[in-house]
Amino acid sequence: xxxxxxxxxxxxxxxxxxxxxxxxxxxxxxxxxxxxxxxxxxxxxxxxxxxxxxxxxxxxxxxxxxxxxxxxxxxxxxxxxxxxxxxxxxxxxxxxxxxxxxxxxxxxxxxxxxxxxxxxxxxxxxxxxxxxxxxxxxxxxxxxxxxxxxxxxxxxxxxxxxxxxxxxxxxxxxxxxxxxxxxxxxxxxxxxxxxxxxxxxxxxxxxxxxxxxxxxxxxxxxxxxxxxxxxxxxxxxxxxxxxxxxxxxxxxxxxxxxx
Amino acid sequence: xxxxxxxxxxxxxxxxxxxxxxxxxxxxxxxxxxxxxxxxxxxxxxxxxxxxxxxxxxxxxxxxxxxxxxxxxxxxxxxxxxxxxxxxxxxxxxxxxxxxxxxxxxxxxxxxxxxxxxxxxxxxxxxxxxxxxxxxxxxxxxxxxxxxxxxxxxxxxxxxxxxxxxxxxxxxxxxxxxxxxxxxxxxxxxxxxxxxxxxxxxxxxxxxxxxxxxxxxxxxxxxxxxxxxxxxxxxxxxxxxxxxxxxxxxxxxxxxxxxxxxxxxxxxxxxxxxxxxxxxxxxxxxxxxxxxxxxxxxxxxxxxxxxxxxxxxxxxxxxxxxxxxxxxxxxxxxxxxxxxxxxxxxxxxxxxxxxxxxxxxxxxxxxxxxxxxxxxxxxxxxxxxxxxxxxxxxxxxxxxxxxxxxxxxxxxxxxxxxxxxxxxxxxxxxxxx
Numbered sequence: 001x002x003x004x005x006x007x008x009x010x011x012x013x014x015x016x017x018x019x020x021x022x023x024x025x026x027x028x029x030x031x032x033x034x035x036x037x038x039x040x041x042x043x044x045x046x047x048x049x050x051x052x053x054x055x056x057x058x059x060x061x062x063x064x065x066x067x068x069x070x071x072x073x074x075x076x077x078x079x080x081x082x083x084x085x086x087x088x089x090x091x092x093x094x095x096x097x098x099x100x101x102x103x104x105x106x107x108x109x110x111x112x113x114x115x116x117x118x119x120x121x122x123x124x125x126x127x128x129x130x131x132x133x134x135x136x137x138x139x140x141x142x143x144x145x146x147x148x149x150x151x152x153x154x155x156x157x158x159x160x161x162x163x164x165x166x167x168x169x170x171x172x173x174x175x176x177x178x179x180x181x182x183x184x185x186x187x188x189x190x191x192x193x194x195x196x197x198x199x200x201x202x203x204x205x206x207x208x209x210x211x212x213x214x215x216x217x218x219x220x221x222x223x224x225x226x227x228x229x230x231x232x233x234x235x236x237x238x239x240x241x242x243x244x245x246x247x248x249x250x251x252x253x254x255x256x257x258x259x
Numbered sequence: 260x261x262x263x264x265x266x267x268x269x270x271x272x273x274x275x276x277x278x279x280x281x282x283x284x285x286x287x288x289x290x291x292x293x294x295x296x297x298x299x300x301x302x303x304x305x306x307x308x309x310x311x312x313x314x315x316x317x318x319x320x321x322x323x324x325x326x327x328x329x330x331x332x333x334x335x336x337x338x339x340x341x342x343x344x345x346x347x348x349x350x351x352x353x354x355x356x357x358x359x360x361x362x363x364x365x366x367x368x369x370x371x372x373x374x375x376x377x378x379x380x381x382x383x384x385x386x387x388x389x390x391x392x393x394x395x396x397x398x399x400x401x402x403x404x405x406x407x408x409x410x411x412x413x414x415x416x417x418x419x420x421x422x423x424x425x426x427x428x429x430x431x432x433x434x435x436x437x438x439x440x441x442x443x444x445x446x447x448x449x450x451x452x453x454x455x456x457x458x459x460x461x462x463x464x465x466x467x468x469x470x471x472x473x474x475x476x477x478x479x480x481x482x483x484x485x486x487x488x489x490x491x492x493x494x495x496x497x498x499x500x501x502x503x504x505x506x507x508x509x510x511x512x513x514x515x516x517x518x519x520x521x522x523x524x525x526x527x528x529x530x531x532x533x534x535x536x537x538x539x540x541x542x543x544x545x546x547x548x549x550x551x552x553x554x555x556x557x558x559x560x561x562x563x564x565x566x567x568x569x570x571x572x573x574x575x576x577x578x579x580x581x582x583x584x585x586x587x588x589x590x591x592x593x594x595x596x597x598x599x600x601x602x603x604x605x606x607x608x609x610x611x612x613x614x615x616x617x618x619x620x621x622x623x624x625x626x627x628x629x630x631x632x633x634x635x636x637x638x639x640x641x642x643x644x645x646x647x648x649x650x651x652x653x654x655x656x657x658x659x660x661x662x663x664x665x666x667x668x669x670x671x672x673x674x675x676x677x678x679x680x681x682x683x684x685x686x687x688x689x690x691x692x
Binding site: 074078092107 | 641642643644646647648649650651652653654655657658661662664665666667668669
């Protein structure tokens with residue numbers, strides 16, 4: 001069973017500290033949600049875990065099953081079992097979705113152990129049908145000209161094809177209508193098993209109506225300031241964040257405008 | 260200083276022409292061209308200085324090559340380009356200057372299609388060749404066009420009769436083995452309402468210390484004709500190349516180019532489409548990879564004369580090592596070419612700090628009632644794209660490879676012969692590695 005452990009994580013971008021000591025442990029089988037208003041450091045946490053080149057870890061540690069994640073290149077982190085569904089996936093012209101996915105799968109499997117074309121196509125067809133995606137999307141260039149909703153579905157398609165140990169979903173619900181949201185949730189729920197852990201970053205409770213988290217954390221000022229069960233998300237939905245700010249004596253929850 | 264006196268005189272050209280049994284008109288074109296070559300200046304490609312390049316000095320104009328009795332005799336790297344098992348092939352293979360193999364399907368012969376080496380065409384279809392030879396590209400444009408006309412020693416002639424539509428591609432492979440100087444001339448005439456696809460490869464099996472290749476291709480798409488012209492150039496490092504591919508359109512004609520320009524030597528490439536007929540279209544797609552210390556200049560022009568003409572230029576170039584690549588794109592709309600549209604896009608990807616790339620989009624418009632647009636960029640591999648691919652477990656080198664292949668895909672995907680497409684991908688692979 002995989003365990004991602006984050007200890008006292010401090011992260012800066014362009015010299016400005018955004019995360020100021022995050023502690024979090026995600027085990028296989030657990031779904032965690034991180035909630036919080038905009039600009040409190042949620043996306044920074046996901047970027048730091050994956051190794052985004054602009055984010056600098058200034059203090060603390062991230063380990064996956066005891067292995068030092070911060071020592072790994074981005075691709076090594078992915079092959080070790082991490083996955084980040086991005087808020088703004090890149091568009092890559094001239095590379096088809098299918099070719100890209102096959103390269104990604106084969107990169108994990110290693111030379112000499114490549115997936116057979118037949119098996120790959122079968123899996124891809126199956127997952128795309130599950131996510132109600134147009135089969136044409138396999139042959140379109142990666143994310144190029146995809147609508148916001150198509151991009152999000154495509155991130156979940158990758159999640160399902162790559163079967164990571166721990167996935168981080170960075171605002172996977174933003175810009176989705178209710179039908180698309182249900183499909184995305186269906187994909188994530190399908191992944192649920194004792195070997196798969198998930199960190200869901202959102203500032204809307206809405207997504208959590210469809211994906212039930214085991215743990216809910218609230219982030220403000222670059223730290224996790226409150227943790228609880230699914231009932232915490234419901235209270236946030238009903239009452240907003242002000243009661244937490246009052247409780248903790250926080251006046252301004254923002255660390256910086258997130259990009 | 261480069262010697263400006265030409266190495267071959269009137270007497271040589273006369274005996275060469277007579278030796279090949281050429282008609283008088285061609286001998287006269289050659290002699291006049293030679294006289295002009297001595298006077299005319301070199302071309303002046305924008306932003307590349309070529310006065311010290313050797314385009315004119317060589318000691319042998321001809322080398323001996325035997326025809327092949329079978330395509331099996333070809334070297335492996337050439338053989339892979341051709342579907343040898345196919346009986347009704349439409350293939351021309353030239354070793355240096357000499358036609359080594361030519362084959363045209365019976366069905367096309369019966370329809371009057373001509374697909375043969377230029378020397379044979381000159382003897383058998385003299386009037387037809389005379390009408391088009393150096394008509395699209397003029398002898399007196401500059402020293403290299405004149406020298407070309409004077410010393411032509413290889414090439415192909417294609418004629419597609421009126422309303423004949425050929426669905427299968429005609430393929431030409433020009434193999435550079437040991438020639439010191441190749442003056443290759445390609446003529447494609449698509450008569451009224453006809454349709455043809457022609458795909459050529461220039462490939463080196465040698466790595467001569469120094470060689471000169473001077474290519475002129477003239478494409479005539481008469482009224483309502485449609486020509487698709489694909490090319491993959493992969494001449495070796497020591498070769499200095501001047502290549503001029505020119506298209507002329509009649510009314511409602513279309514010429515589409517897909518050019519994979521992968522030479523390893525210094526290269527000046529001109530690709531000009533003259534949209535003469537109303538309602539005609541020119542579409543140019545070019546991809547380039549430059550490496551080592553090579554210097555290359557690619558000028559792509561579409562010139563609109565007819566009304567309602569459409570011109571599209573798309574160029575994607577990758578530059579690595581210490582190579583220099585200049586991309587000039589010119590969309591020109593002449594007075595009277597109303598309702599025309601000129602669009603162009605040039606993108607250059609730099610893979611190393613010492614690489615030099617330059618994209619110069621130029622629009623010259625002499626008519627009010629037109630539309631035009633251009634986009635150009637020079638940059639490095641987008642770090643966010645790399646991050647995205649790597650975040651799925653793809654190693655950096657492989658991620659870069661995917662991005663580069665994707666960047667060059669607009670032309671690679673256009674190549675209609677699967678074997679040639681595969682070879683282009685392999686050449687790209689080799690050049691970007």
